[in-house]
Amino acid sequence: MQLNNVSGIRIANNNLFVNGTYAWPATSDNNLIDQDPLFVSAPAVVNGPIDISATNFELRENSPAINAGNSSYAPFEDFKGNPRSSITNAISYSSFENSTGGWSAFGGTIQSNDNSSKTGDSSLLTSDRSLNWHSPKLVLDNLLTVGETYTFYVWVKLASGVSGTTQLIIKNTTANSYTNLTAATSSSDQEWTLLSGDYTHASADNLFVYIKGPSMAEGGGDYYIDDFSLVPQGASQINFANSDDVVDIGAYEYLGSSLTNDSIDYFHTEISVYPNPAFNKISISNSSKSDIVFVVDILGKQYQLPQQHQQQTRLINVSMLSTGVYVLKIFNTNNTQTKTIRFLKH
Numbered sequence: 087m088q089l090n091n092v093s094g095i096r097i098a099n100n101n102l103f104v105n106g107t108y109a110w111p112a113t114s115d116n117n118l119i120d121q122d123p124l125f126v127s128a129p130a131v132v133n134g135p136i137d138i139s140a141t142n143f144e145l146r147e148n149s150p151a152i153n154a155g156n157s158s159y160a161p162f163e164d165f166k167g168n169p170r171s172s173i174t175n176a177i178s179y180s181s182f183e184n185s186t187g188g189w190s191a192f193g194g195t196i197q198s199n200d201n202s203s204k205t206g207d208s209s210l211l212t213s214d215r216s217l218n219w220h221s222p223k224l225v226l227d228n229l230l231t232v233g234e235t236y237t238f239y240v241w242v243k244l245a246s247g248v249s250g251t252t253q254l255i256i257k258n259t260t261a262n263s264y265t266n267l268t269a270a271t272s273s274s275d276q277e278w279t280l281l282s283g284d285y286t287h288a289s290a291d292n293l294f295v296y297i298k299g300p301s302m303a304e305g306g307g308d309y310y311i312d313d314f315s316l317v318p319q320g321a322s323q324i325n326f327a328n329s330d331d332v333v334d335i336g337a338y339e340y341l342g343s344s345l346t347n348d349s350i351d352y353f354h355t356e357i358s359v360y361p362n363p364a365f366n367k368i369s370i371s372n373s374s375k376s377d378i379v380f381v382v383d384i385l386g387k388q389y390q391l392p393q394q395h396q397q398q399t400r401l402i403n404v405s406m407l408s409t410g411v412y413v414l415k416i417f418n419t420n421n422t423q424t425k426t427i428r429f430l431k432h
Contacts, residue, residue, distance in 0.1 A: 193220030248307030250300025
């Protein structure tokens with residue numbers, strides 16, 4: 087269901103109703119009525135308290151709910167952190183909400199910042215620049231396939247009082263060469279400018295993409311980037327604008343057991359979370375100090391909570407969270423991969 091905060095219009099499309107009633111704005115023309123969603127294990131409808139300890143709301147292989155949603159109005163990831171069907175073709179993407187999204191500093195300083203944003207509440211700010219190339223970068227190693235062509239999208243805005251150009255560039259660190267995906271593009275401190283270009287991955291070299299800001303001859307200065315998408319050539323950029331208007335209770339994307347995050351070992355060491363359920367604090371064992379950790383609720387809202395790191399254990403204060411089920415997202419900056427772990431907050 088979607089509620090547009092500007093117009094107030096409510097839309098109820100692509101829902102599945104069973105064992106209940108429905109009313110406007112839901113209609114039988116645009117929803118699945120009285121169909122069994124075929125959950126793996128759902129509790130029986132009974133009077134009184136329900137034991138949900140053995141429930142599993144993932145979908146069976148023949149569920150009518152598979153790919154039945156509207157891809158224009160979907161969160162970026164499902165409850166386990168798997169990409170939703172609307173963005174399964176995306177290789178990498180970020181709206182920089184509460185994190186750097188896997189980007190790092192190529193000179194200067196970068197940080198998630200809420201002073202300005204294309205969508206959502208935050209963008210990625212680059213500051214403390216003293217050389218032309220000081221910029222944010224994203225390592226592309228292991229993301230691209232030799233022989234394939236890709237399209238990059240990123241939005242750029244200059245900080246207040248800054249003027250000059252921005253440019254999207256790939257550096258091949260193996261060959262020490264550069265590929266300009268765009269020309270130097272005039273950018274503004276008043277509006278967001280889209281930089282977009284295609285790149286064909288010709289050889290298995292080490293690469294990173296970076297967004298070059300105004301040169302020192304132009305005065306240098308700080309700038310923001312937001313809503314980055316890396317997709318197969320010609321595919322549309324991800325639409326980050328809908329995320330705040332969507333309430334999505336279709337928690338799991340059906341991918342098959344071989345494609346879920348749970349079946350992939352992203353990290354060299356086994357990470358464990360305890361206690362689970364948690365009351366006030368959660369401990370994450372074997373977490374590197376450089377890992378980026380945040381919490382996501384069932385609606386996709388992210389929380390950056392107080393954290394401490396003691397040797398190989400990270401402590402997260404979850405006392406301010408409401409009772410419910412959450413997902414820890416642990417981003418490893420060394421191999422730019424993410425692990426997701428579910429926990430219950432009492």
